[in-house]
Amino acid sequence: MNDQELYRYAKTIIPGGTGLLSKRPEMFAPEVFPAYFKKARGCRLTTIDNRELIDFSTCGIGACLLGFNDEDVSSAVIKTVTDGSFSTLNPPEEVELAERLCAIHPWASWARFARTGGEICAVAIRIARACTRRSKVLIIGYHGWHDWYLAANLGNPDALGGLWLQGLSPHGVPSELSGTAIPCMHGDCEQLADLFKQHGSELAAVILEPCRHEEVAPEFLQLLRSSCTKYGALLVCDEITIGWRYCFGGSHLNLALEPDLAIYSKALGNGHPIAAVLGRKEFFDGAASAFLSSTYWTERTGPVAALVTLQKMQQTNTASYVNNIGKQVMELWKTTAEKSALPIKLTSEFGCLATFAFDSCHANIMRTLFTIKMLERNFIAGTAFYPTMAHSSKELMLYGAALREVFAELAALHAAGSDAIKNALHTPEAHCTFARLVK
Numbered sequence: 001m002n003d004q005e006l007y008r009y010a011k012t013i014i015p016g017g018t019g020l021l022s023k024r025p026e027m028f029a030p031e032v033f034p035a036y037f038k039k040a041r042g043c044r045l046t047t048i049d050n051r052e053l054i055d056f057s058t059c060g061i062g063a064c065l066l067g068f069n070d071e072d073v074s075s076a077v078i079k080t081v082t083d084g085s086f087s088t089l090n091p092p093e094e095v096e097l098a099e100r101l102c103a104i105h106p107w108a109s110w111a112r113f114a115r116t117g118g119e120i121c122a123v124a125i126r127i128a129r130a131c132t133r134r135s136k137v138l139i140i141g142y143h144g145w146h147d148w149y150l151a152a153n154l155g156n157p158d159a160l161g162g163l164w165l166q167g168l169s170p171h172g173v174p175s176e177l178s179g180t181a182i183p184c185m186h187g188d189c190e191q192l193a194d195l196f197k198q199h200g201s202e203l204a205a206v207i208l209e210p211c212r213h214e215e216v217a218p219e220f221l222q223l224l225r226s227s228c229t230k231y232g233a234l235l236v237c238d239e240i241t242i243g244w245r246y247c248f249g250g251s252h253l254n255l256a257l258e259p260d261l262a263i264y265s266k267a268l269g270n271g272h273p274i275a276a277v278l279g280r281k282e283f284f285d286g287a288a289s290a291f292l293s294s295t296y297w298t299e300r301t302g303p304v305a306a307l308v309t310l311q312k313m314q315q316t317n318t319a320s321y322v323n324n325i326g327k328q329v330m331e332l333w334k335t336t337a338e339k340s341a342l343p344i345k346l347t348s349e350f351g352c353l354a355t356f357a358f359d360s361c362h363a364n365i366m367r368t369l370f371t372i373k374m375l376e377r378n379f380i381a382g383t384a385f386y387p388t389m390a391h392s393s394k395e396l397m398l399y400g401a402a403l404r405e406v407f408a409e410l411a412a413l414h415a416a417g418s419d420a421i422k423n424a425l426h427t428p429e430a431h432c433t434f435a436r437l438v439k
Contacts, residue, residue, distance in 0.1 A: 003049045007035035022061050029371045030428040040068035042390035056381045056399050059388050065267035067390025073270045076308045077301045091300035104249045107258050108278035114297050117240040117265035118144035120275035124263050128205035128234040131286030136199055140184050140208035151177035187220050200231035207236040210251040213348035221257045234260040243267050245352035247319045270309040274302030325387040326351025332400050340411035354385045362421045368430040377402040
């Protein structure tokens with residue numbers, strides 16, 4: 001079977017087609033975008049159809065900040081597998097990793113580990129509830145798939161849509177959890193103050209992404225920290241996405257925001273499963289009292305990968321490098337679009353999580369066409385770019401050449417009008433949300 005045939009078959013035996021909704025081909029270009037790879041190195045990969053592609057999209061959904069299959073990380077993991085990655089005993093590397101993370105974060109004195117971002121979000125909320133003996137959680141941003149989070153959409157199926165992602169279904173979430181997860185818009189001081197007045201004495205935690213695509217108003221973060229302290233709610237910084245790419249150690253360090261807990265995954269292991277929650281000393285006993293236990297949380301390759309990744313990110317000043325590359329790409333989008341008379345708008349202030357959008361009533365068709373046309377030129381590309389250490393000036397030059405051609409073609413379609421845009425797309429449009437996948 002070729003790539004598309006395998007994916008069509010996969011959808012008949014794997015509900016949803018794949019384990020990560022962000023990797024569904026339908027999110028990029030249905031019936032065209034490749035689903036499977038067999039090799040990856042740096043920012044290049046080979047599909048099962050032997051197509052060699054350069055990745056200028058989210059590069060492993062933000063997990064591979066050093067690039068795919070980093071030589072140093074992979075060597076350490078391979079040695080660990082050869083020596084034995086699992087046994088009846090624990091890996092000593094988890095102790096070293098806890099020490100390393102606490103040294104990077106002076107406010108923290110302990111760490112617990114899991115393997116995925118969704119897990120570590122749930123772990124942090126469990127700890128906060130154990131420490132406070134409260135149930136309600138104020139949420140500011142996207143924090144995964146678990147019941148505690150999706151409960152916000154009970155009664156209002158798109159309460160979370162205004163925060164980050166639309167189409168997050170609460171199907172399967174117990175209705176009894178309604179009212180336990182309360183959404184708040186990032187940066188809205190008035191709403192934040194009102195929600196604390198209404199629910200402050202019942203809040204176990206406030207969990208937020210300190211930033212994602214734009215600078216944060218300092219007064220919002222100050223109000224957030226002071227309100228959590230006043231009402232006894234734990235402040236949890238979700239650094240899973242922005243994490244090490246905005247600055248080494250996490251965005252909250254640059255924002256002068258001192259949390260009670262902070263959570264990490266994605267880039268921490270550079271493609272190998274590892275997640276961590278860090279905490280202040282006064283919440284150690286609460287974390288110890290909560291039932292948190294899983295066999296594969298004690299697997300060895302995750303901590304090993306994280307230790308090498310941390311060392312390499314610090315030595316290479318990865319955050320500075322990827323921000324610079326991302327800024328160059330954002331400038332390339334802007335200047336190329338202006339020369340082509342193609343209406344776009346930059347939707348991120350940060351190079352490390354660069355994004356743009358087509359400024360058109362047919363924006364989603366344009367987005368789908370952009371991906372298809374870049375794919376024809378052997379690029380995986382969309383309207384988001386998460387740069388890595390593997391993106392060099394060489395790849396940037398090749399991308400720029402392809403971008404100029406594609407933007408020129410899209411500009412011509414846009415100038416020709418709605419019918420020309422619609423007629424240019426011969427496949428379904430890309431999905432815009434996490435809505436249920438239709439076969």
